[in-house]
Amino acid sequence: MQTAARIEEALEQAVALARGPGAPPLLASALHYAVFPAGHRIRPQLCLAVANACGDPDRIASDATAVAIELLHCASLVHDDLPCFDDAGLRRGKASVHVEYGEALAVLAGDALIVHAFATLGGAARRNPAQMAALIGIVAQSVGSPHGIVAGQAWECEVAVPLSDYQRAKTGALFVAATMGGAAAAGHDPEPWRALGEKLGEAYQVADDLRDVLCDAEELGKPIGQDAIRLRPNAAAELGVDGAKARLEGLVKAAVASVPDCPGALELRQLIEAQTRLFFPKQLARAAA
Amino acid sequence: MQTAARIEEALEQAVALARGPGAPPLLASALHYAVFPAGHRIRPQLCLAVANACGDPDRIASDATAVAIELLHCASLVHDDLPCFDDAGLRRGKASVHVEYGEALAVLAGDALIVHAFATLGGAARRNPAQMAALIGIVAQSVGSPHGIVAGQAWECEVAVPLSDYQRAKTGALFVAATMGGAAAAGHDPEPWRALGEKLGEAYQVADDLRDVLCDAEELGKPIGQDAIRLRPNAAAELGVDGAKARLEGLVKAAVASVPDCPGALELRQLIEAQTRLFFPKQLARAAA
Numbered sequence A, B: 001m002q003t004a005a006r007i008e009e010a011l012e013q014a015v016a017l018a019r020g021p022g023a024p025p026l027l028a029s030a031l032h033y034a035v036f037p038a039g040h041r042i043r044p045q046l047c048l049a050v051a052n053a054c055g056d057p058d059r060i061a062s063d064a065t066a067v068a069i070e071l072l073h074c075a076s077l078v079h080d081d082l083p084c085f086d087d088a089g090l091r092r093g094k095a096s097v098h099v100e101y102g103e104a105l106a107v108l109a110g111d112a113l114i115v116h117a118f119a120t121l122g123g124a125a126r127r128n129p130a131q132m133a134a135l136i137g138i139v140a141q142s143v144g145s146p147h148g149i150v151a152g153q154a155w156e157c158e159v160a161v162p163l164s165d166y167q168r169a170k171t172g173a174l175f176v177a178a179t180m181g182g183a184a185a186a187g188h189d190p191e192p193w194r195a196l197g198e199k200l201g202e203a204y205q206v207a208d209d210l211r212d213v214l215c216d217a218e219e220l221g222k223p224i225g226q227d228a229i230r231l232r233p234n235a236a237a238e239l240g241v242d243g244a245k246a247r248l249e250g251l252v253k254a255a256v257a258s259v260p261d262c263p264g265a266l267e268l269r270q271l272i273e274a275q276t277r278l279f280f281p282k283q284l285a286r287a288a289a
Helices: A003-018 A025-035 A042-053 A059-080 A097-101 A103-124 A129-143 A149-155 A163-185 A191-214 A235-258 A265-279 A282-288 B003-018 B025-035 B042-053 B059-080 B097-101 B103-124 B129-143 B149-155 B163-185 B191-214 B235-258 B265-279 B282-288
Strands: none
Touching: A003 A025, A003 A042, A003 A059, A003 A103, A025 A059, A025 A097, A025 A103, A025 B149, A042 A059, A042 A163, A042 A191, A042 A265, A059 A103, A059 A129, A059 A149, A059 A163, A059 B103, A097 A103, A103 A129, A103 B059, A103 B103, A103 B129, A103 B149, A129 A149, A129 A163, A129 B103, A129 B129, A149 A163, A149 B025, A149 B103, A163 A191, A191 A235, A191 A265, A235 A265, B003 B025, B003 B042, B003 B059, B003 B103, B025 B059, B025 B097, B025 B103, B042 B059, B042 B163, B042 B191, B042 B265, B059 B103, B059 B129, B059 B149, B059 B163, B097 B103, B103 B129, B129 B149, B129 B163, B149 B163, B163 B191, B191 B235, B191 B265, B235 B265
16 A cells, blocks of 8 residues: 555544544544645654664554654644634635634644544554553653643743754654654664654754745645744744755755665665655745756 | 652652753743642542552552543643633632633643643553553543543533533543553453442532532632533532432442452442542531531
8 A cells, every 4th residue: 555545544544433433523523624634744654654664564553653643743733723823724725623613622623633642552552562652652752841842832932932942842843753653663773763853854844934935825725924923933034045945955965864774774765855855845846856 | 658649749750751851931830830739639549549449569550540640630621721611710729721821821731731641651651561551541531532521521512412421521531540540550450440430420520510509619719600601511400409419429329339349449438438528519528427
């Protein structure tokens, strides 16, 4: 099965459990709405690519890890879009969850997705519990406090923000979970895979900053120019568009160079080169093609 | 160590990890504020009482379970108090988290507490991962969708609410996690402990409904008469005060009778008799004393 189809099937199965018999109908509907249709699924793609490069001997473990990471990413989008944060009405080209279902269900859908991410890991743990304990640690660290995406979002509530802490937590953490989690799910030592996640997370952030400046809202599927409006740090504003492009290219090179030795290292490096173009703004991707 | 002190110490240690070096200061502050000072800690008390009755051979497992359940309870209070739900300004006799820290940090503190509950279970899993996989399942089920407290809260967003589903999910689920989790943490089969959690959860709900009708706001530490204002089901309104009192007494008796055979069954039954008086409204507790 193609990786993209494998991810969608695993996500459908996981979300179906949370929408099981007896679920409140609106919550069940909101849960599906928050996860489908697919975004780029960059994080679970990365997780499975790393697992695959490491031999991927246990697809139940790698699927559960990829699913948990994507559910947590979707939860963070639902909560970040709330009126008390970004107050974003548009997400992935459709109304954001709180616009479609109301704030209460958006809060609850996010909560339920967080819980269900860990339930998914716990469910897969029945086969190889020792490995899953490590995976729960990796995933929880990437999403909680002090260094996960929740902490990253909380930095926006502070007056003084250490920029690197903010970006590492808000964007980088789930990329690190994807690379370390993919390796751990395949039975490899996760620590050597941290750098790859960090570099790709930072590359993604720079690309996102460039998109916020360069793209139109239709391409982006959400409003543009938000960083300037919200006085948020933006690499393109800080380094200039050319400087940010150079930084992006450098990060992708560093990411490729950081891939540890493993059975599928060569293919993984090629895949990263190709896949990172996906999250470049279109006009950059064309120029780089 | 007394159980109450043991719970506070375990909670302090767990929350300290989430507030560790590098945490955004306001989030770190809000996390402590949301968990301390202690409420009655009824759920972790129940969890440890059951673990104790089962011999409690592994205090790391039972502490982690009690902590996870209380962190999830605190998270649910923080999110339930938000303006889009109960819009409650007062909780445990002080300003609720969103009043003190703003809505954004209240959403994030709740999220971080949910993640940290599972991180706590995952951390303890390193000693006995097989057992912890079961515990993660029990705890996740009690808090997620379709049957946990998040689903219970989501029933309030529906037009037609099956009353038993609503109350079982909203209040009962974490009591079931406490009894089943306490047993599983002590290496016992959790399933026979489900009924005890269900009966005590329902008893607590009836007591809470009575308090909402009978108490003053000072005793309750939060506004009274909220069920009538919000048109929420209330046993005292439905059965009358005397009917609700009789129902409460019956549920406590049924709970005591449901305690499975175990080394400390006798003491546990006595403890339940005594402890349930704690969550009776004061004037009932006096009458029953």
